[in-house]
Amino acid sequence: MTQTAVELVDDLGAVDPSDWDGLAAGNPFVTHAFLHGLHATGCAVRRTGWQPTYLIMRRGGRLVGAMPLYVKAHSRGEYVFDHAWAEAFERHGLPYYPKLLCAVPFTPVGGPRLLAASHEDRVLLARAAIEVARQAGVSSLHVLFPREDDRRALREAGYMMREGVQFHWRNAGYADFDAFLSAMSHDKRKKIRQDRKKVAQAGVGFRHLRGKAITAEHLDFFYRCYASTYANHWSRPYLNPEFFSLWHEAMPDAWLLIVAERGGEPIACALNVIGGDTLYGRYWGCVEFVPGLHFETCYMQAIDYCITQGISVFEGGAQGIHKMSRGLLPVPTWSAHWIADERFASAIADFLERETDGMNQYLDELESHTPFKAPLG
Structure with missing residues (x-):
């Protein structure tokens, strides 16, 4: 049986671009050129609070999975807001930072985060990232704007899901x-x-x-x-x-x-x-x-x-209810979260359940105010 090996790399230049892009599913923001460019030009580096710690999975020496992981010293440039969580940790004398983040820096765009061809490998990546977080001793692990395939794997691996909203136009x-x-x-x-x-x-x-x-x-x-x-x-x-x-x-x-x-x-x-x-x-x-x-x-x-x-689709960026009057309609967005401390994990899970109920009501209300003559199919 071919062995699967997992490693961390702090320089995407060490990964073959064609191998990486073979897992990127055509999304421009997780290509090797985009991500490595952020690091090579000093935009997403340790000095700016984005320390690359990419999770790489190989099988028989071949790249079969990857996650764009960062050790974060703050929550800026993420567009999923967890400042209240950080404050709660601090009030109880516990550090929230550093945390581990799987995301595209400064880019609130949905897409692949568990870069792998099969559901099984995506689950392996999600679980491996939790183990990395445990060994690093960080407070938490967050995956921002994952696509639907990734969300299924993240749920199976034990992550909590958080719902948000953006406004997209459909042709x-x-x-x-x-x-x-x-x-x-x-x-x-x-x-x-x-x-x-x-x-x-x-x-x-x-x-x-x-x-x-x-x-x-x-x-x-x-x-x-x-x-x-x-x-x-x-x-x-x-x-x-x-x-x-x-x-x-x-x-x-x-x-x-x-x-x-x-x-x-x-x-x-x-x-x-x-x-x-x-x-x-x-x-x-x-x-x-x-x-x-x-x-x-x-x-x-x-x-x-x-x-x-x-x-077919125009994504107008983060937030912005004002975009509805221009024909962009609300769509749910997601993030996934793992919290190391079980006490905080329980409290956050309760918060997320109530927040999701509120978000779904908000989405229903927005959809009732469509700018179109009739709902689009």
Whole structure:
């Protein structure tokens, strides 16, 4: 019988990219290039509170499973909020950090987290990660935004599940953008048309740049916009220019840059990522304020692109009930959690049961306020 071996690696450069990507299921955010780029450019490293400790599983010397694991010294850049849990630990004189996290840094996008071809191997990975957490003596282990196949394995391995919500747009086979608007209720359709008209009357036009059509000059402008969004919130960007340059060089076809221009000069842009049949809205910024520009650049232009290109889903990022008025509907998201201390595990399990009931009621309420004339099938 071929032996299965598990090891930890702190440098993804030690793993063959083609072997890794063979397990990534085509998701752009768990590719070797994306994850290794975060480490190689100093964005997700020990100094920033993201210490790579990747779980690698081999059978007969062949890579058959992996988890993007990090030792975390804080909870920033995760988009699943556990600060109340950390405070509860501290009130009882117990350290919550470091903790062990399986996630894509700074990226609230669902996808594979237990990278393996079979359910059995996904369960093995989930259980191996718990053993790593036990041996490391950390307070807890968390898996953020796992896909459905992973969730089944995580439940089987004993993790607790936590429900959240995001807002995604789904293509109902619209012939064009007007057909999409026609499916919406009168007031929502009218508001979108009014907002789009204001942007057009301000003299703003748009360009959709894909792949290698995105130049170094475009990248420089994008980063200026990206950084300004953080500066406007008195914060600092998680990602540096070197990462975006390396990412674009490695995966140009995954990039869609929507650039807003006025008088021949760029004034705003939004970076979207294409993966399979999904467009992921990721980063946005502007250097000039125009009423309605944010919604038009980030959502309406992205939806128009999906309709034109026949893309099925547009994910608009974390949070944002305001997105419903633009046709993005609520969908549940998930995270999985293992807590070392049985007392806290019991308390958190009780909390999660009550939180899930509340979240399901919230989702039902949101769905009753659909922006469409009739619920989409």
